[in-house]
Amino acid sequence: MKKARGRSGFLAVCIAPAVILFFVFMILPTLNVFRMSLFEKGAYSPNETFVGLKNFKTLISDTNFIRSMQNMILLIVVVTIVTFAFALVFAGILSREQIRGQNFFRIIFYIPNILSVVVIAGIFSAIYKPENGMLNSIIGLFHKMENPILWKGESLVIVSLIIAMIWQAIGYYMVMYMASMASVPKSLYESAGLDGAGRLVQFFQITIPLIWTNIRTTLTFFIISTINMAFLFVKAMTSGGPNGASEVSLSYMYGQKDAGLYGYSMAIGVVIFIFSFALSALVNKVTEREPLEF
Template sequence: MRLRKYLFVIGFLFVPVTLYVVFVIAPYVQAFQISMTSWRGIGAPKWIGFENYRKLLDDGSFWKAVEHHGVLLVALPLITLGIALFFAFLLNVGGRASGGVRRGVWGSKFYRVVFFFPQVLAVAIVAVLFQTVYRPNESGLINGVLMKLGLDPVLFLIKPGLALWSIIGVLVWQAVGFYVVLFSAGMANIPGEIYEAAEVDGASRVVLFFRITLPLLWDTLQVAWVYLGIAAFDAFAIVNVLSVDSGGPDGATTVLAVEIYRNAFTYQKYGYASALGVALFFLTITFAALALRVTKRESIEY
């Protein structure tokens, strides 16, 4: 009987596990293998051991990209989750109580659709859209208004100190709607009696948020933080389309995915690009493991 159960489970798992090994695990292993070679995409690779990794440690572009990922890892989750939590709270329990049940603000169902709309758009479309928003002349959405008011245009994507933050703004705009919906689903599972009891004790909305909503949403918040951290290690499409000269100006917005693309398809250094990819893989895995470890806490039952 037990043998039949194991055979049944293996039968169901065999195909998906095989596909995962072939299309996910095998490419990672192959990337590590290529990273140990000097290869231009044609001909036989030349084995050079860890030379690409030694070169990587002395590469200023690599460390600049890592620095930018550090900024993204802090700014993107904090800003996105802060905005998403605020709006989700308003849409679910920020309105007046009706029949003893606290509801969201007026029109909350419509606002959920509006917030989620950026998720419907492809990443490339979002990047092209914000190219129009950030244009440094009168044809730009923002600078067109500023120039009509007699103000100087803002060089969002040209000024090195502002370019990365302009791109972070796009990433936040694109991501916040998904997390509003995610947190709304979590808040919908919190019993209304808890809010009602707290209000009877005189709790304000600020107290409701920090003492009830936030602790009971901690597991969802933890997962969201990891997702956004992984997104911070990617950001290739937005940076590649929006930035000046793919990661510029002067490397002010470069990320590891852009460096991988440049080394592989511009310089034909596939071995070095693979080494960068392996480094990105381990950085992402390390962040996810640390984030889950640091934010781990006991679940609250209700």
């Protein structure tokens, strides 16, 4: 009994610092965001005025906030689908096909992930430059343009952000899926081949089901991280412009805080928190299935 108590006490002492830090720097700030969303306060004023749900009622009719949420949801959906589709396809090709320089391709695909968002934003801003950017220059070789294409204009800015975010993320998830696919026994593919199953059928009937647990985990992680990544790319590439066309909810929240509407920005933070939590739960529920063993 004494030995068990001593062990429990030792474990409690070991985990206490982590629990305290988590509570102080995560739980308390989160609770304070919920509290501040019920108050009206200027960013530099110590005075607080309780307004209840007024900030949330204002959000419902705020067209700029609604537009920023629509942009964020669009980025989450498109970037997630395209990134995971390409990551799985590239991982499948490099894992099963005998291609020279496989390690070279792994490194090349992974490099964007180790670059900072600021560097990637600078690269793509140069590519999208209307006058002498690489993209317009390449198009100009095949088609004469009277006016340069404004890749960061209102109509194309979201597409430009999507391309940059996909380019940054594909390599990381491709490498993760290659590691999972390496654990799938080759005998399963050989048996399927003898039964007449082609590579495409094997990919969807063997590879995907056997690495589904990894796909599910990374999918949830990626969707939530995209909310933050979208904000970083917007701040680094467009600052929400032009005319708010690329504004996402987090950048809009920071904009309201900088404008002095501290309580209102906290209300936006609460909505984003609830949205991300609900989205995580939904994705986990939709992707739930019995794990396959081999």
